[in-house]
Amino acid sequence: MEATATILCENAVYGNLGAIGEHGWSVWLKTPRGEYLFDTGQGKGLLNNAAFFQKDFAAARGVLISHHHSDHTGGLLDAMKAMRGGPSGGGVPVHAHPDLFKDSFSTKGDKPRHIGVPHRRSLLEAAGADFRLETGWEEIEEGIYMTGEVPRRTSYEIGDLELKHYGDGRKLVVDPIRDDQTVVIDTEEGLFVVLGCSHAGVINILTYIAEKTGKSRFHTVIGGTHLGPVEEDQVSRSIEALHEFDIGRIGVSHCTGQKTAARMAAEFGERFFFCSVGVEVEI
């Protein structure tokens, strides 16, 4: 069976007249073990684009969520409605980290803006969500994994200092976004990796995946690297470190930012591509 990843939500759309771009990320995964939705965008484009690219949400075996931010979880309610209780009608498994419903804020504007899941858990459950909240590495189906929390080891992957939460106190402090996780599909050609936003640091993530799977060949890595809104030192050191991995193709998107994406295109040449709305990648 042909296995593919189709980008449903991303910041940009080229061609595909009728599809919608938005600041967000969502990928439809068609695997030999069934179809899954990874992230849901911010909720403006998901169903429009799913219809445009003819993805049958009622056939989905489940939803995988990378982290709590609204540009990845805003479409969850629409997804639940379209999935109509899942293939068996008994609920749609939604795999995520226990921090899914935490409050967090972006301090990029004049005042803090809430960027957690925009819908209540009870509402999502009433619409059919069956939350499976796990902290650690998890096998969803044979050969399909979610990393869970990723150990932060590099000194230079500092992350985005404008993303905050209340932590244990009353003051907004930098959010480590410990819930950030990534999907890994094991294939005969190597590992297929779908990043969410890489808040854990793309180098930390790939290192951890290699460690957990015992494999070092990444045939394709796609998704958000969050190298847009970070310091130059992190960008250059991360790009340098990416060269140490055996990566066949790298397709960045979303929070990578256009400037960093252009830089990576120059660095990785033929191995580079951009994952905008409608791009279909072979798994």
Ligand SMILES: [Fe+2]
């Ligand atoms: Fe994020």
Ligand SMILES: [Fe+2]
């Ligand atoms: Fe994001």
